[in-house]
Amino acid sequence: MAASLGQVLALVLVAALWGGTQPLLKRASSGLQQVHERTWARQLLQEMKTLFLNTEYLMPFFLNQCGSLLYYLTLASTDLTLAVPISNSLAIVFTLIVGKVLGEDIGGKRAFAGIVLTVAGITLCITSSVSKTQRHPSTL
Numbered sequence: 226m227a228a229s230l231g232q233v234l235a236l237v238l239v240a241a242l243w244g245g246t247q248p249l250l251k252r253a254s255s256g257l258q259q260v261h262e263r264t265w266a267r268q269l270l271q272e273m274k275t276l277f278l279n280t281e282y283l284m285p286f287f288l289n290q291c292g293s294l295l296y297y298l299t300l301a302s303t304d305l306t307l308a309v310p311i312s313n314s315l316a317i318v319f320t321l322i323v324g325k326v327l328g329e330d331i332g333g334k335r336a337f338a339g340i341v342l343t344v345a346g347i348t349l350c351i352t353s354s355v356s357k358t359q360r361h362p363s364t365l
Contacts, residue, residue, distance in 0.1 A: 233351050235299045236311040242292025243312065244319025246285035248327050253282035307354050314343050 260275055262268040276282050300308055318340050321331045 232299055232303045236308055239292045239296045239312045240315030241319050242288050244316035245323045246289040247320045248324040249285035307350060310350055311347055314347055318343055
């Protein structure tokens, strides 16, 4: 089953939601290092309280979960051999891009080369799948 352009765009949006929120979640959860409780149960409760009362954490978390919901809905009609590489590979690319925008060190030229190669590979997968769909439209 080949993917339609709409399905591909939904998977790219999933990757953007997953990858784009990771650096934001990392930054917003840095306050957990200051939480110290005597028991593991109290530690867990205090950490949850710290995170879920932090709007800087909740917004990226909510967007990340929206990406998971969209992924689940898109999987119902998309071939796994295309859905998994697009969403997971591009999520890494979006993580690196947003991390760079936030001032993180992403690894220099090798990271950039990895991004280019990843995008090139995913582009080939998408182009192949979308062209199959245009030649043989789905009967759904």
